[in-house]
Amino acid sequence: MLIIAFDADDTLWVNEPYFRTSEEAFAALFEDYLPQHTTQQELFKTEMDNLALYGYGVKGFMLSMVETAIRITDGNLSAEGTNRIIEIGKELLNRPIEILPHVEEVLQALSSKYRLVVATKGDLLDQERKLKKSGLAKYFHHIEIMSDKKPADYQKLLQHLDVAPDQFMMIGNSLKSDILPVLDLGGHGIHIPFHTTWAHEMVSHPVEHPNFRAIEHLDEILAFL
Incomplete structure (x- = not known):
């Protein structure tokens, strides 16, 4: 059979449009450091570097957002910024x-x-x-x-x-x-x-x-x- x-x-x-919305929300947090499209490119590079470690999915995406934010802020990511990244990830997990x-x-x-x-x-x-x-x-x-x-x-x-x-x-x-x-x-x-x-x-x-x-x-x- x-x-x-x-x-x-x-x-x-539906899945990928939700990730795109999350990427845009993440990039908007750091527009004082880089243009939003550049931040999204940096995030994608981090995700590709981390695929072998984290695999696919929201949790790996969240960790890659944190890592990218640390890099583009030269290590000055605030607790508030970290919390907002976690919120973006949780919002993605709770999408209908x-x-x-x-x-x-x-x-x-x-x-x-x-x-x-x-x-x-x-x-x-x-x-x-x-x-x-x-x-x-x-x-x-x-x-x-x-x-x-x-x-x-x-x-x-x-x-x-x-x-x-x-x-x-x-x-x-x-x-x-x-x-x-x-x-x-x-x-x-x-x-x-x-x-x-x-x-x-x-x-x-x-x-x-x-x-x-x-x-x-x-x-x-x-x-x-």
Whole structure:
């Protein structure tokens, strides 16, 4: 039986626009030191340097904000500034869950025919919280919160699910994390672009693969599944 896996952030619910709002709030705190766009660039560099240590998610983002603030203030980050950064992070963690269009109707239609899986990366507690708040957990056979989404990570998931790559389909908004690694293993990938994409997830080249399909809206998959 075909197993269909869904990414979560910006595939099932809104995520990246909230991070952008948080980045803007952070940059505004330090406009006396640097232009806001420069502060955002500095934050991104810090996040990239810290990915191997902190992984993906809000908590690593918060630590990177603190580190960036210390650097751009030459070590003069105040207690008030630190507290505001923590508040920005907590506000991000407490954002409401905004389910994307067609998600529930598609999950309802597919869950009776296929084994559905969530395959997402990020902070364990945060992703579990979002899934619980979303009300979507009931549709999924398995939830996998991954530290990263490289081919080896998907291979581990396939072994856990006891499924061959050609019987595995991944649906997500990130070509880099959701689609290309699965295609490399011989699986199927369906890309649903989201209007806001984190720079780290950008792919500049076109994808050409017999197991690849791009759609505009999630409900389009019902026509061919």
